[in-house]
Amino acid sequence: MTQETISTDVVIIGAGPCGLFAVFELGLLDMKCHLIDILDRSGGQCAELYPEKPIYDIPGLPVVSGQELTDRLMEQAAPFKPEFHYNEMVEELEKLPDGRWRVKTDGGLVFEAKVVVIAAGGGSFQPKKPPIPGIEAYEGKSVFYAVKRMETFRGKNILISGGGDSALDWTINLQPVAASMQLIHRRDGFRAAPDSVKKMHALVDEKKMQFHLGQITALHGDNGQLEGVTVKGNDGNDFQLECDTLLPFFGLTMKLGPIANWGLNLHENLIPVDTEKFQTNVPGIFAIGDINTYPGKLKLILSGFHEAALMAQAAFRHANPDAKLTFQYTTSSTSLQKKLGVA
C-alpha cells in the first residue's frame, strides 16, 4: 500500500517538551508542524519516565509534574493545530532536489518538509530486551515486545513476563483470545495498578490462566518458533514452561536509533549545533533539546525552550529566504494574538 505524501513546513522528530514548545515558536511565525514520535503520546521523558514526579525549575511554574507540564505545553501549542503521528519511528531522512526534505517512518508514512527539527531527546524509546541467549532468533516470529494487533495472538499459547502495567494489561486483554495464558514475574508484588493485579489473580482462581514466580533463563524452539522456556524458580530450582509465544515487558529505554544513519555529524551520540540557529552541520536540519550539544550545554527543559525560540527564527529564514521577519511580543502584537486565537 502506498501512502499519500504529507507536505508541510516543518517535521519535528520527537514530541517531548522541546518538540512541543517548538510548535509554539514556529507557529508564531506561521510555520505548520507535524510531529512524529515512537511513543503513543506526547511528553517524551516527562510523560514516560516521570509523569508524577515534580519539576521545580520551569520558570514561572514553581512546581509542576512531568504530565502536567506536558498537558500545558499541548494546550499552548493547540492554536497552531500541530498534527501528531504516534507509534511511528522516523527511519529515513533524505534531501529532495528542490532543497526540501523527505522523512519516512517505519510505518510507511512519508513527509516532505522545508525544515526538519530533531527534538529526539535521548533517542527513541524502545522496549528493553532481556539478555537471554539466542533471543534474537525468535524476535518478530514468536517473541514480541509490543502488541500491535490482538488478532496476531489468537489461539496462541502465550507466556508474558514482567510485573508492570503493560505485562498485566496484556495478560488480561489477551487471555480471552489466547489458547492458554501464563504470566511469569520475579516476585509476588507488582508495579502495575492494583486493580489489574486483582483481575489477574481472579483469572488464576478461575483456572483461566497460570501465574509463576521466577525468571526466564533459556528459550527452546526451532527456526525462530518457540516451544518452551526454562525458568529459574525463586527456590533456585529450574523448571520448564511450554508456550509458543513470549511477550517480555520490561519497560522502555532510550536508544539513539536511526538518527545515526542520516549523515549528520555526531559527537558521543549527540548532534553538535551552533548556538545562534541551533542548526546541525546540514542546513535546514535543526536540533534542539537533549539531543544536541554545544559548549556549555545543559540538558534542561528550559534550555530546550530557549533553543526552540532561536531555532524558529532561523528555520523561518531558511524556509522563506526573501521574507522580512519583524520581532514582536505576544503581549502587544495583535497579529500574534490573532494566531493564538485570543484577539
Added chain:
Amino acid sequence: MRIVLVDQKGVEQALEAAEGWRVMEIIREHGFEVGGLCGGACACATCHVEVHAEWAGKLHPANDDEEAMLDEVPVLSPTSRLSCQIIYTEDLNGLAVKLVANG
C-alpha cells in the same frame, strides 16, 4: 575512599569515591557505561548492578520504589540493586559491585 568495580568484561578496578554521591554517579564519573538514563530518579532501572555477596547484607534494603523498578530488569541476581539508590558513605569504603548488561 573507593569502590571496587567489575566491568562488563570482568575487569576489576578501584574507583575513587566521594561521600554523598550515588554509586551510579561515581561509576559514570569514571567513564563506565552504567546507564543512568533518569539521572538517579529511580525511574529507569538502567543503573542496575550486582552487589558482591559480601556487601549485599551491609546495604540498606531496597525500598518499595526500588523494588518496583527492579521489576524492569530482565535478568536479576539475588544481590541486584539500582546503583543510583545507594548513596556512598564512609562505611561503604571498598564496596564491590559488578556491571551487567541492561537490555
